[in-house]
Amino acid sequence: MKNIKLIFTVIFLIVFCAINAQEKKIKFNKGTLRICSSKQFQIEGYDGDEVIIKSLHEKREENSPWVVRGYAKSKNLAKVSSTTIKSKDSISNSNFVFFNVDNDRKKGLKKLGKKNQNADLGIYFTIEERDGELLFKDQNQVRFIMASNERYLVKIPNTIKLNWSTNNCSEESKNSQVRFFNSKASSLSYFKGEVEITSTLNNMKLKDVSGPVTVNTIGGNVTIEFEKEYPKGIFSIYSNNGFIDVQIPNKSSLLIDAIGKSVYSDVDFKVLEEKEMDDFGHINTRMKLKYNTGKYKMKLNSGYGTVYLRKL
Structure with a gap:
């Protein structure tokens, strides 16, 4: 029971500090x-x-996704919707969402x-x-x-x-x-x-x-x-x-x-x-x-x- 109370106290302090920060x-x-x-x-x-x-x-x-249109092969592009596929190898005229994956690099900065x-x-x-x-x-x-x-x-x-x-x-x-x-x-x-x-x-x-x-x-x-x-x-x-x-x-x-x-x-x-x-x-x-x-x-x-x- 004491351990549970301690856990809740710690959680409360963390939340309290986060809010006041x-x-x-x-x-x-x-x-x-x-x-x-x-x-x-x-x-x-x-x-x-x-x-x-x-x-x-x-x-x-900060890194909210944004949509781009056109041809791309980057692994950082995730396809969200497609309008027209001209051929099997082409992904032109399609919509993609880009995620800027630098979250680890900016930690502490x-x-x-x-x-x-x-x-x-x-x-x-x-x-x-x-x-x-x-x-x-x-x-x-x-x-x-x-x-x-x-x-x-x-x-x-x-x-x-x-x-x-x-x-x-x-x-x-x-x-x-x-x-x-x-x-x-x-x-x-x-x-x-x-x-x-x-x-x-x-x-x-x-x-x-x-x-x-x-x-x-x-x-x-x-x-x-x-x-x-x-x-x-x-x-x-x-x-x-x-x-x-x-x-x-x-x-x-x-x-x-x-x-x-x-x-x-x-x-x-x-x-x-x-x-x-x-x-x-x-x-x-x-x-x-x-x-x-x-x-x-x-x-x-x-x-x-x-x-x-x-x-x-």
């Missing part, structure tokens, strides 16, 4: 963290002075180059620091949309500003933009600094983020939850055709301007204003609501989507 720390506690990536991030605020990045996915194998310095940690985006700004951005590729299982946990100091865009931040680079689609929402939790988020086709979840917060998203849903915190700054949430779902803590003091196809709530608001708006044949509802003293403003606009305001 997938971590990058950057000293950065003043300025702006700017994210220009549609990959999935779980961002958490904390009272520290480092930005900590941890990959939550399996590390890629690291691939050099600025773009590859984080690959050993399972981090597949570019990291740059300049002029008080820490920048995360996708590497430029031909424009397309692809599914990705990449997930990152990023811990950030509460003393910095977060400017997060799931789109390419540079107007000049839009033609080389690559977009990653994830079915799960990216998230921001426990952060006390200023937040600005711009998103397309990505769902966002905020938890215990006190504000100020600005979110502008197209085709994405926004969920805001509170457990230990409550709104202490201005919230401006715009979600074109997505829903907005907000928990209203008992301690909060809010003046809410809500626009959407419909507004649902189980909170005892004081209704200050209610009207319907005709937007090219689409009828939207606008409501001004007050909760407690109404000290902090919250502007919610879901376009043709729905607004949900619920008790904590």
Whole structure:
């Protein structure tokens, strides 16, 4: 029995060390963290002075196979499919997959180059620091949309500003933009600094983020939850055709301007204003609501989507 426990302990330590080895720390506690990536991030605020990045996915194998077409006799070519065979001795017009078999040679070595310095940690985006700004951005590729299982946990100091865009931040680079689609929402939790988020086709979840917060998203849903915190700054949430779902803590003091196809709530608001708006044949509802003293403003606009305001 002791041997079994020892084995499990050793396995746990190996796994624990392996997970923690997938971590990058950057000293950065003043300025702006700017994210220009549609990959999935779980961002958490904390009272520290480092930005900590941890990959939550399996590390890629560098030598992924690629397909070539034509004539070849190398033993490193494995035939994967055939289109046309002209003769018994010819393998032209066929597809082959090539494997680069140098895994043993690179053991104990690291691939050099600025773009590859984080690959050993399972981090597949570019990291740059300049002029008080820490920048995360996708590497430029031909424009397309692809599914990705990449997930990152990023811990950030509460003393910095977060400017997060799931789109390419540079107007000049839009033609080389690559977009990653994830079915799960990216998230921001426990952060006390200023937040600005711009998103397309990505769902966002905020938890215990006190504000100020600005979110502008197209085709994405926004969920805001509170457990230990409550709104202490201005919230401006715009979600074109997505829903907005907000928990209203008992301690909060809010003046809410809500626009959407419909507004649902189980909170005892004081209704200050209610009207319907005709937007090219689409009828939207606008409501001004007050909760407690109404000290902090919250502007919610879901376009043709729905607004949900619920008790904590």
